[in-house]
Each structure stands twice: as C-alpha cells, then as structure tokens.
Amino acid sequence: AQKITQTQPGMFVQEKEAVTLDCTYDTSDPSYGLFWYKQPSSGEMIFLIYQGSYDQQNATEGRYSLNFQKARKSANLVISASQLGDSAMYFCAMRGQFFGQNFVFGPGTRLSVLP
Amino acid sequence: NAGVTQTPKFQVLKTGQSMTLQCAQDMNHNSMYWYRQDPGMGLRLIYYSASEGTTDKGEVPNGYNVSRLNKREFSLRLESAAPSQTSVYFCASSESRQGDRGKQYFGPGTRLTVT
Numbered sequence: 320a321q322k323i324t325q326t327q328p329g330m331f332v333q334e335k336e337a338v339t340l341d342c343t344y345d346t347s348d349p350s351y352g353l354f355w356y357k358q359p360s361s362g363e364m365i366f367l368i369y370q371g372s373y374d375q376q377n378a379t380e381g382r383y384s385l386n387f388q389k390a391r392k393s394a395n396l397v398i399s400a401s402q403l404g405d406s407a408m409y410f411c412a413m414r415g416q417f418f419g420q421n422f423v424f425g426p427g428t429r430l431s432v433l434p
Numbered sequence: 435n436a437g438v439t440q441t442p443k444f445q446v447l448k449t450g451q452s453m454t455l456q457c458a459q460d461m462n463h464n465s466m467y468w469y470r471q472d473p474g475m476g477l478r479l480i481y482y483s484a485s486e487g488t489t490d491k492g493e494v495p496n497g498y499n500v501s502r503l504n505k506r507e508f509s510l511r512l513e514s515a516a517p518s519q520t521s522v523y524f525c526a527s528s529e530s531r532q533g534d535r536g537k538q539y540f541g542p543g544t545r546l547t548v549t
Contacts, residue, residue: 424476
C-alpha cells in the first residue's frame with residue numbers, strides 16, 4: 320500500500336523568507352512520481368511541481384523546488400521568498416507506476432505567510 | 435481553454451434524494467477522476483476512468499456510480515444521498531497515468547450538503 324505523511328498541520332513563515340514543507344512517503348513500487356498541489360482558500364487545486372523517482376536532479380519550478388531524498392523516502396517542498404499569496408493548504412501526493420497507479424494524497428499542511 | 439469544469443458549484447440534498455455531478459474537460463485527456471475532500475483530510479479517490487469506455491473503483495466507491503459518457507465527460511451519481519456524503523467533490527483529468535503526463539488538473543469543486 321502507498322502512504323503519504325505530512326507531519327506539519329500548520330506552518331508560519333515571514334514574508335520573503337524561505338519555508339520547507341515536509342512530506343514522507345511509503346511505497347513498494349520501484350518507480351513512482353511525487354506531486355505537490357496548492358489549495359488556496361478559494362478551493363481550487365493547483366499543480367505546483369513533479370518529481371520522478373528516477374529523475375537525476377531535484378525538480379524546480381520558479382520559486383518552488385523539491386528536496387528529494389530517495390533513500391529517506393522524503394520529498395519536501397521548498398518555497399523561496401514567500402509571498403502573502405502563498406498562504407494556502409499544500410498537499411503532497413504520489414502515484415506508483417506499477418502497483419498503484421492512482422494518486423494517494425497526504426492530509427496537507429496549512430501555510431500562513433505573515434507580513 | 436476552460437480546463438476542467440464541474441456543475442453544479444453548490445448543492446443541498448435531503449437524505450434519500452439522488453443527483454448527478456457533471457464534469458467535462460477540454461484538454462483531450464485520456465484519464466478522469468472523482469475525489470471527495472473532507473475537513474482535515476486529503477483527497478480520496480471515489481472512481482476513475484483510465485480511458486474512454488473504462489471505469490474502476492477507487493478508495494471510497496460505496497454509494498456512488500459513474501459514467502464516462504465520452505472522452506470529455508465523466509459524471510458521478512449519488513443514487514440515495516446520505517449525510518455521510520456531505521463533502522466537497524473534485525473532478526480531475528490527466529493526459530495519462532504515467533510520469534509527468536500523469537499530473538492531474540482539477541475542476542473548481544462541488545460543495546454538497548446532505549441534510
């Protein structure tokens with residue numbers, strides 16, 4: 320079975336500072352993908368970043384980067400230079416390539432950016 | 435490009451009533467999904483359709499049925515609504531179920547209350 324754990328129910332960060340949101344996962348699939356989504360208070364789910372388990376480099380998308388440590392089964396999201404608009408729920412998700420091809424989501428972390 | 439659209443946005447049902455949630459995507463995606471999101475939890479998969487003509491159960495299918503009407507449209511039906519089905523329902527689609535092309539695009543959600 321696949322499982323995603325996000326141990327930080329809520330986080331605070333000062334505007335313009337960097338913040339790391341934790342995500343650990345468990346899977347027996349030899350190949351898998353990891354995804355991060357943002358859900359602002361308006362409710363929509365917005366795709367942020369993707370990391371494949373065999374990708375050689377950590378993924379980056381603008382101010383978002385993924386700190387992928389395969390041996391530790393962690394895929395932490397790093398947001399640099401936080402902005403007020405980054406205040407939202409953040410969900411980590413994974414999908415296996417062979418044994419479990421459906422998304423499994425973590426419970427989410429609520430990030431609040433302080434002015 | 436509208437992306438993924440869902441109707442209705444809000445719905446209130448009485449216990450035992452039935453209704454269908456509609457979802458359509460205009461990205462020519464092969465795979466479509468229905469999720470529910472309950473407070474304090476991540477998204478849980480109800481049903482999915484890997485490709486046109488196929489549907490399969492997800493994690494929480496009881497009390498729901500689906501129809502993949504064509505490549506664009508995927509509907510979710512509640513035959514006899516129960517208060518436990520009060521939730522926010524999201525439809526999503528993806529190009530495929532592999533790798534980066536497996537990233538899912540979400541609709542705006544339907545907030546359903548069953549009294």
